[in-house]
Amino acid sequence: MTNIHSxxxxxxxxxxxxxxxxxxxxxxxxxxxxxxxxNEVTLFRHFGTxxxxxxxxxxxxxxxxxxxxLFKESLIGELYTxxxxxxxTYHRSMKRNRKLFIIAxxxxxNLPEEVYQEAGRHPQQxxxxxxxxxxxMSEQDKVVLSNAELQALSFMWMNHGAFISCHLxxxxxxPETSLDEFIEESVRLFTRxxxx
Numbered sequence: 503m504t505n506i507h508s509x510x511x512x513x514x515x516x517x518x519x520x521x522x523x524x525x526x527x528x529x530x531x532x533x534x535x536x537x538x539x540x541n542e543v544t545l546f547r548h549f550g551t552x553x554x555x556x557x558x559x560x561x562x563x564x565x566x567x568x569x570x571x572l573f574k575e576s577l578i579g580e581l582y583t584x585x586x587x588x589x590x591t592y593h594r595s596m597k598r599n600r601k602l603f604i605i606a607x608x609x610x611x612n613l614p615e616e617v618y619q620e621a622g623r624h625p626q627q628x629x630x631x632x633x634x635x636x637x638x639m640s641e642q643d644k645v646v647l648s649n650a651e652l653q654a655l656s657f658m659w660m661n662h663g664a665f666i667s668c669h670l671x672x673x674x675x676x677p678e679t680s681l682d683e684f685i686e687e688s689v690r691l692f693t694r695x696x697x698x
Contacts, residue, residue: 512538522601560620565595566627582693
């Protein structure tokens with residue numbers, strides 16, 4: 503069983519590396535299998551198609567499950583502390599999975615719709631979790647709400663913009679300390695704006 507799991511992981515990681523570099527259309531199943539150290543038949547046995555392989559990569563490595571667990575197990579009902587943890591977790595996950603983000607955005611015109619749906623599941627789940635969290639905090643008189651969904655989106659877009667600026671658009675890598683300071687300051691401002 504461990505061998506099957508490691509073969510799947512090797513195929514998924516090889517696909518992510520190659521597609522981030524060469525694009526979805528520019529990467530063949532033969533190249534993915536070779537990079538993973540298996541034959542092409544093994545790739546087809548595990549995933550069926552290149553599309554299913556990429557969908558599985560988004561499913562396994564992106565942040566929806568990690569965030570769901572965080573919201574269920576780690577938040578303490580203190581706005582600044584919770585939002586800081588959410589932001590830090592988001593940035594760690596996005597940095598770790600930036601190649602998946604690159605694949606989705608570089609292949610915007612030719613990725614199969616099902617791949618976009620799987621990639622889009624992650625921000626949709628985070629928006630749902632944040633919205634529910636803000637509503638629950640409002641019911642405890644810990645947050646002032648005007649539109650919980652819009653406030654959740656604002657928080658997400660603030661973090662997403664920072665990720666793009668620091669990890670995708672920067673000509674030189676932004677020091678982690680600068681990003682950490684941005685996260686702390688932006689969460690502090692957001693907390694101040696939402697605190698009754």
